Amino acid sequence: MSWASDYLDEARAAIVGAGSLQDLEQLRVGYLGRKSPLTLRLREAAQLEIEERAELNRTKIHLEDLVKTARRELERVAIERVYADSAVDVTLPGDPVPRGRLHLLTQIRREIEDIFLGMGYEVFEGDEVVDAWSNFDALTTDAGHPSRSQNDTFYLSEDVLLRTHTSPDQIRLMEARTPPIYAIMPGRVYRRDTPDATHSPTFLQVEALVVDRGITLADLKGTVLHFFRQLFGPAREVRMRTSFFPFTEPSVEFDVTCFICDAQGCPVCKHSGWIEMGGAGWVDPDVFRNVGVDPDEWSGFAFGLGIERIAMLRHGLPDLRLFWENDLRVLEQF
Numbered sequence: 001m002s003w004a005s006d007y008l009d010e011a012r013a014a015i016v017g018a019g020s021l022q023d024l025e026q027l028r029v030g031y032l033g034r035k036s037p038l039t040l041r042l043r044e045a046a047q048l049e050i051e052e053r054a055e056l057n058r059t060k061i062h063l064e065d066l067v068k069t070a071r072r073e074l075e076r077v078a079i080e081r082v083y084a085d086s087a088v089d090v091t092l093p094g095d096p097v098p099r100g101r102l103h104l105l106t107q108i109r110r111e112i113e114d115i116f117l118g119m120g121y122e123v124f125e126g127d128e129v130v131d132a133w134s135n136f137d138a139l140t141t142d143a144g145h146p147s148r149s150q151n152d153t154f155y156l157s158e159d160v161l162l163r164t165h166t167s168p169d170q171i172r173l174m175e176a177r178t179p180p181i182y183a184i185m186p187g188r189v190y191r192r193d194t195p196d197a198t199h200s201p202t203f204l205q206v207e208a209l210v211v212d213r214g215i216t217l218a219d220l221k222g223t224v225l226h227f228f229r230q231l232f233g234p235a236r237e238v239r240m241r242t243s244f245f246p247f248t249e250p251s252v253e254f255d256v257t258c259f260i261c262d263a264q265g266c267p268v269c270k271h272s273g274w275i276e277m278g279g280a281g282w283v284d285p286d287v288f289r290n291v292g293v294d295p296d297e298w299s300g301f302a303f304g305l306g307i308e309r310i311a312m313l314r315h316g317l318p319d320l321r322l323f324w325e326n327d328l329r330v331l332e333q334f
């Protein structure tokens with residue numbers, strides 16, 4: 001055995017056993033570097049036999065090949081480890097993506113729209129910013145009426161305001177169309193109210209308007225009854241009580257039999273078996289004249305409801321403010 005073959009055996013064993021690229025580099029410097037025994041011995045080559053010099057050179061080339069092969073293998077292992085660490089396990093369950101939902105008031109509004117669309121009505125959406133004429137004058141709410149006061153109404157200028165009810169939509173619609181008209185007008189309205197459990201400066205109304213020939217009070221009652229039976233169940237009954245609104249003559253308020261106790265009496269209906277649901281009436285002939293509809297030819301009715309009130313009654317919600325606070329613990333229940 002020559003010096004060179006012993007050197008090669010020792011170096012090969014060390015190189016094959018190298019655990020990392022750093023270790024391999026240290027071994028390369030140790031066995032092949034400028035101060036390695038092999039290099040030092042080659043420097044003396046001039047004094048060596050040709051045979052021995054050739055063997056040392058072969059050993060050097062052999063060791064360089066071994067280092068190259070070992071480096072490639074260590075690099076391959078390192079890359080595989082990086083891949084393994086960053087790999088995605090497609091069998092793991094993903095992070096849940098929260099699903100949105102429609103706000104309860106939007107759900108009820110759409111339910112109401114569906115019931116009226118089923119009766120052949122159209123859904124008309126008016127503007128929230130209106131002039132005083134369509135919000136008050138055209139509906140025969142004359143100057144001096146308390147609802148026109150700055151204490152009750154949000155004015156944007158002397159003559160422009162945030163609508164206090166959806167009734168200006170009736171005016172817009174009758175101005176734009178020739179009867180017959182069968183329409184509902186849902187939307188947001190504004191009043192100067194301090195928020196509490198039953199008051200809010202903004203809330204949702206839906207108003208219905210029918211203008212046709214030969215409309216009678218029975219049509220109003222039948223429509224309201226059908227609507228509430230769709231909304232609250234087929235056992236519901238409706239009653240009307242006389243009332244007053246400036247733009248209807250005669251005017252009524254209507255109640256529906258309590259759908260919580262089935263009219264047996266409970267706290268919600270104040271043990272009367274009836275729940276107040278809204279106002280209605282015959283369109284005042286003066287309103288028709290204001291929008292150019294001939295009251296001798298046409299007659300009609302209008303009625304209005306509060307969408308929050310329906311939501312509160314149906315779900316037993318105690319406070320109007322819950323709808324606007326956007327508390328997910330509340331909203332996610334519906």
Ligand SMILES: [Zn+2]
Binds near residue numbers: 259260264265271273
């Ligand atoms: Zn009841």
